[in-house]
Amino acid sequence: MAELQKRIGENGEEIVQNFLKRIGWKETLTNEDIESYDKEFRKNTNGIDGFSYYQNPFIDNCVVNVLISVKYSKNAYIKSNIISDFKSHSLDLSKAIESFTKSNLRKETSGSLKNINSHFNRGLIFWINADQENSLDLIPELDSIDFDTGIPHDGIFLVDNIRFDFVNKCFDILDSKFNDYEHFFIYFTNGLNNNNENPRTGKIMPVEFINSSIIPFVLKKGENSIVIIFCLENFEKESLIQIIGLAKNLSNGVSGSTIISFPDYSKTNHENEVLIVKRKINDFNFTENLSIINYNNYQRN
Structure with missing residues (x-):
């Protein structure tokens, strides 16, 4: 049993490492031990499955530190245990973040960067499993929980099966249908990233995008460019209107076409609704160069 659990854990860590490389986190440290700050909670060290940091594209002169915890299983989620299990996972990671802020690891990595005014210390939980039939969305299950660890940090992000698969499907489409384009994430401007040195696009996926329901890219090939927005939620006419508004803002200054991709879009079933929205x-x-596609069944839709 112990050997099986060890193998499952190693498989999970390998799956997550491949995922992180795909989203641009190519130099993630793995299996680090951080001396425990709260000796009553954990006597010696806090073990983390991964650590990465990057310059925050949404805030000038800011670095984001991300501590990663992998919770991988061969079995499906147990719905009745989701809240209690998540609280346990979050508490462990929160304590690791608390210890990290006082650690040599922080001083030797992101703490040594120059011209940085602020740091965000965040956690990322990969709570995924090998069950192929499980479609339970954990985010709504956890949406209304009241949980405060009392430990200061800048947010814990959750990746479940649905969001893990969503991100991979985005890259599958980019790699198979747009493999002659170079792809970049689009970083929104928000009033806090006005520094001209801050990139507006990049190869690193911000942690905010990892469990987002919308992921924006710009694809470039020579003078040609395409803005493509992937949507986790199914096609709805009302949501299409909102996403088109976002797409128009993102494509400002980009001369090329725009693609919005849904998991269930069907030209047969939805084309008339798209035409009605375009006419409005x-x-x-813009609308002449706007296309709607399905990222699950690209060929049949």
């Missing part, structure tokens, strides 16, 4: 937008140059 008083921008023919």
Whole structure:
């Protein structure tokens, strides 16, 4: 049994490492031990499955430190245990973040960077499993829980099966259908990243995008460019209107086409709704170059 659990754990860590490389986190430290700050909680060290850091594209002169915890199983989620298990996972990771802020690891890595005014210390839990039939979305299950660890940190992000698969499907489409384009994430401007030195696009996926329901890319090939937005939620006419508004803002200054991709879009079932929405937008140059696709069944839709 112990050998089986060890093998399952190693498989999970390998799956997550491949995922992290795919989203641009190529130099993630793994299996680090951080001296425990709260000796009553953990006597010696806090073990973490991964650690990465990057310059925050949404805030000038800011670095994001991300401590990673992998909770991988061969079995499906147990719905009745989701809240209690998540609280346990979050408490462990929160304590690791608390210890990290006082650690040599922080001083030797992100703490040594120059011209940095602030740090975000965040956690990322990969709570995934090998069950192929499980479609339980953990985020709504945890949406209303009241849980405060009392430990200061800048947020813990959760990746479940649904979001893990969503991100991979985005890259599958990019690699198979747009493999002659170079792809970049689009970093929103928000009033806090006005520094001209801050990139507006990049190869590193911000942690905010990892469990987001919308992921924006720009694809580039020579002088040609495509803005493509992937949506986790199914096609709805109302949501299409909102996403088109976002797409228009993101494509400002980008001369090329725009693609919005849903998991269930069907030209047969939805084309008329798309045409109605396009007619409501008083921008023919934009709508003429706007396409809607399905990232699950690209060929049949």
